[in-house]
Amino acid sequence: MPTNGSPYRLGAALLESLAQEMSALAEQASALLRTPPESLSLDADISTQIVRRNVPRWHFAMLNDTERNEALVAALERGIPAGATVLDIGSGSGLLAMAAARAGASRVFTCEMNPLLAEVARNVVDAHGLTDVITVISKPSTALDAGRDLGGPVDVLVSEIVDCGLIGEGLLPSVRHAREHLLAPDGIMLPSAARLYGKLVNSEAVLKLNQVTTVSGFDVSLMNTLATRSHFPVRLDTWPHRFLSEAAPVLGFDLARDALEPGERSLEFLATADGEAQALVVWFELDMGNGIVLSNPLDNPRSHWMPGWVPLEKPVLTKAGETASLRLRWSDFTLRVSL
Template sequence: MTDLESADRLTEARVALAEAMALHEQGDLVAAERRYRAALAQDYRPADVLPLLAGLLGRLSRPEDALHAWDQLLAIEPDHAVALHEKGLTLHWLDRTEEAIASLERACALDPDNATALGNLGVVLADAHRNLEALRTFRRALALQPDNLHLRHQVRRLGSGAVPFWHIPMMNDAPRNDAFEAAIKAAIGVAGPEARVLDIGAGSGLLSLMAARAGARKVVACEMEPMIAEMAQQIVAQNGYAARITVHAKPSTELAVGAELDAPADILVSEILSSDLLTEKVLDTFEDAHRRLLAPDALVIPRAASAMGCLVASENLAGYAFVGDVSGFDLSAFTAFAPQRLPIHGTMTGWQRLSGDVELVRLDLTQKKHDATLARLSVPVTASGRAIGIVQWMHIDLWDGVTFDNHPDGYHDGGWLQVLHSFPEPIDVVAGEVLDIAAGHDRITLILWPLPRAAD
């Protein structure tokens, strides 16, 4: 090629790039793409043209083509932080999440003070359910831009998403806290300050802090949600007990004597009871602890828990549990899909008692093994009405003379809710008669089922 031909091609490339940029600015993206490619065909300033072309292709919703352009740029400049950042975002667009994270991590390593890149990496990590890494990444970005409301929102969103709505009111439940602390003090008074304490499901670390304040010198806590475990360790340190309390970000089933515990625990404290008693795998957790993690004579707090309840009628709650005629159509068959358990809160509080309090199921948490159980329970009816199910609450036995419950007549503001266990269909009952139900559990849920009634 002669010098004249080279000059002509260079001129053509410059013109093509100028035209492409003008068309791009005017919004004629299709024509701009053609002119960018004309410039690239002359191998004219590819490191400058490829980012423009890739951005344009993204606006045209052609992520595969945009990705190819970013890869072409990275073949020229492998450490191009912007290209790595944009490639990561494009990969995320294409649902290639792990590749997106790898590209964004490289971009952030090359440009560690880029809060935007860190924020985007945090978003992709969160989408991959790597929440603790996402939270730490957002915090790094927020340290660079403390007033960035988007980043502040992401930190709060991730933290609050890891905590169920009832956790804060439960932490603020003074009667519950006082009952647990009284039991913990009594246990340490018996076992002594050298007793090893194991706290399963530590949450904020409150029960561990109570044990340390009561004199326990060694507390091992575990919390399976990593973000909550990290916060618990921070709270422990802020309160001056870091030397006595260690929080592990794992479930108790992954703890071992000789690793996280230097010896079997002498005291177990745990508050993993759910509003309907069993759904947080209470029995599996306690059995595993008895088998592997506790001394044979370990003290257990709580030592027992009961599901209490009463037969109820409620037109309001029936609207949550049953369906019949709707807009002139019979939809009653859909009741088969209705929830068996409904938390009682807000507007779902209007119900009429049709029986006295009845103990439905009792768990002895000091036992080392629990089998599924089902037994006939006769419930005396004290008021006539249309029974839609049983409202259930809990009573827990923490220590001699130390108990706590969320009885609906006197407990409304804590973390535990009462639960409606709806019947398959409403049952008309009359005061003075007895309604027989099957009451028990399958180890993970309560079973409360009305039994067939004798024919009149």
């Protein structure tokens, strides 16, 4: 069995990887600066490289998720009072900002930390003749100042910034900051609450997407030092799998009142079958108000949000009818589960 090398060498390799990435970015920036403005085109190789690096493909799947879009637009139509001022965190294409304007908001601010997406959102908003109502700000929400950027605290906060594991896109720190610094004391939050549910699961096929042992007679298990230890998306219905427990609540936040800080808690799952659980598969619910709940349940493969796969630090043996106890730890961005 191979053994891990020096942690100092691993640290040096991490730094070297960062240096290579920074060097590639510097080369792209230099090439872009040498390109005459009149020659700039998104069809150019340098533009293609930058877009590929900076704009995840899931934006297109998200915008084509009809169920998601209709639920969000309905929530804004029912939840935004006429004449309200709105802050939408994460502009993307500008869709939710435009839906907020159509719902009756008098002023909509939408912030986007990705400059490319922010510029596209400005163009989309302009094409719909909504620049008098909607302002696109190319900043993360945590860099906004209510007085300088928004003309004062807003009436409504829209923060649909979730991933397969709920928190991976920065929901917690973004809402913490916005709630304290950007939203009026009696302001409306959309969503107002968020919940995460899970089941214990066994799937050798999915396990092999993030783990390796022997290949052609060679032990290459040290590759597992680079495996993802926190949650990641997986289209579970495309892989053989077996659920080993009932569904149970994993995590829940009252976004208006809870501290929204990193933490940990105990989890208990009632086993439905004997087996070896390798992960916790999770899905979320967002309470958008007025009876509208946005979710990515396991039985809805049409959702662009895949379920989240949270690897267990060690496999857990389950016995039907007995309870399996685990420990969940969450940071601002990641979920991890241990015994």
